Amino acid sequence: MAATRFTRWGLRESTSTSVDPMRIPHSQQPNSAKDQSGIALIMVMVVVLALGIMAAHFSFSMKIETRLAINTTRDPDMEWMGRSGVELAKYVLAEKMTIPIENQFDSLNQMWAGGPFGTNEVLAAISLRDVSLGDGLINVKIEDLERRFNVNVHGPAIIAQALLYMGVESFQSSVIMDSLMDWVDPDLMVRTNGADEEDYLAEPNPPFPPYLVKNGPIDDLSELLFIRGITPEIYYGIPSSDPSMMPMGMGTGTFGLVDLFTTVGGFQVNINTASAAVLQMIPGMDENLAFDIVMTRAGFDGMDGTEDDLPYVRIQDLLSVPSITPDVLQSLRRYVTNRSNTFEVIVEAQIDEYSRIYRALIVRVSAREFAVLNMRWE
Structure with missing residues (x-):
């Protein structure tokens, strides 16, 4: 620091004084040392965190690799x-x-x-x-698999009966029937309410991308979901939580095409294993008759697969069902068997x-x- 003073002769004289840094209060000294130590600590923490993340990732990857190897x-x-x-x-x-x-x-x-x-x-x-x-x-x-109908061998009568009991509207049913026949037959002719390759390429069933008509038998039942008019509700069944949407003719419960059909098996269904929903698809069979057949074979407890079951050892044993007459039995013989x-x-x-x-x-x-x-x- 410089200072100016006057001498006795009127002359100005300049003096300077220096500040001893050791005499500066500690609170006024620079903070560079503290700042550097704080930054170093943060860097160490970041490195430790990064190493921890890398170790966890490596451990997780090793577990996956070990599991895949096993x-x-x-x-x-x-x-x-x-x-x-x-x-x-x-x-x-x-x-x-x-x-x-x-x-x-x-x-x-x-x-x-x-x-x-x-x-x-x-x-x-x-x-x-x-x-x-x-x-x-x-x-x-x-x-x-004889507990269900073979979709590849049964004609439109069984399928139409199924759609009727499921409560499918008549026009939609005709679309399904024509589209199903167009799907499986080898020719390229399109039925009145059917669908051809151009229809499926332009507007495929959701959520599928565009596809071609198979023109051959159904290998997997889920192929039905590709056919025009068949919705997931028709294929899987309508949820039973909504009574207003219950299928017709079944009272309580629900069923879909997946419960009624298969792609392999014989022409006839096994009366000892088929459900009432399947049995009532038979021409000439109604809900009450199908129910009687199932309850008679189920025995006193009304449950299949228990000790008091009364299976039909012979087809003519169906006459033990109160509502079955010899004429009815004769009409059923074409569609039923007791073997699988x-x-x-x-x-x-x-x-x-x-x-x-x-x-x-x-x-x-x-x-x-x-x-x-x-x-x-x-």
Whole structure:
């Protein structure tokens, strides 16, 4: 700091003084050191956080890679477990054919369907549930396909009857019938209310992208969703929570095309396994008659698959149903049987927490021989 003072002779004299930095109060000193230490601490925290995130990501990736590696090594085991379940189902169905009387029919109270009957000493020692196999377990379920109509072999009468009982409006029903025939027949002619390739390319059924007409039999029942006029409500059934939208003729409950039809199986339906909804699709059959058939076979408790069931050992046993006369029985013979020859086998295979479901279609070739039509997993 510079200062000016006057001497006794009137001359000005300039003096300067210096400030000792050591004498500056601590509160007035620069904060650069503190700032640098704070920045360093923040940088360390950021680096630690980044390393933590990288470590967590690496750990998660390793878990995924380990799980994928385990699943890959288990795939062959799971497949053989699925195939073993199918072979077990074939053996159970074949062994049932050695049991007197039980080999004359197929019903829901027999062992293959989860019922208490249709067994012998061999089958009594076999279970389809929680079967230990190697390092895992399998659960096997068998369902006959003759409990539904084969959509590929039945004419328009059965399908039209189904749409009628489902409450489908008459014009929409005609659109469905014509479009279904256009879908499966090999020619390129379009029926009055049908649809051809140009229709599906221009306006496909939602939510599907444009597609072509198949002009061949239906391989998977879900193909019906591609056919003009068939909505998810018609295919899956109307939710029963809305009584005003209940299907006609069923009283309570709901059903859709998926409950009535299949793509394989014979022409006739099994009266021992078919539901009342399926039975009332038969020409000449009504709701009350179908209900009587089901309740008569279900026995006193009114439940299928229990000890008091009264399955129809012969077709003429239908005469035990009060509302069936010999004339009615004669008209039903064309559409009904008491045997099933096509089955879907569902195998749930599990090793620790890893599980997979296999589905196979098998057909009876002879009393003790079955052929596998296809097998897939999901």
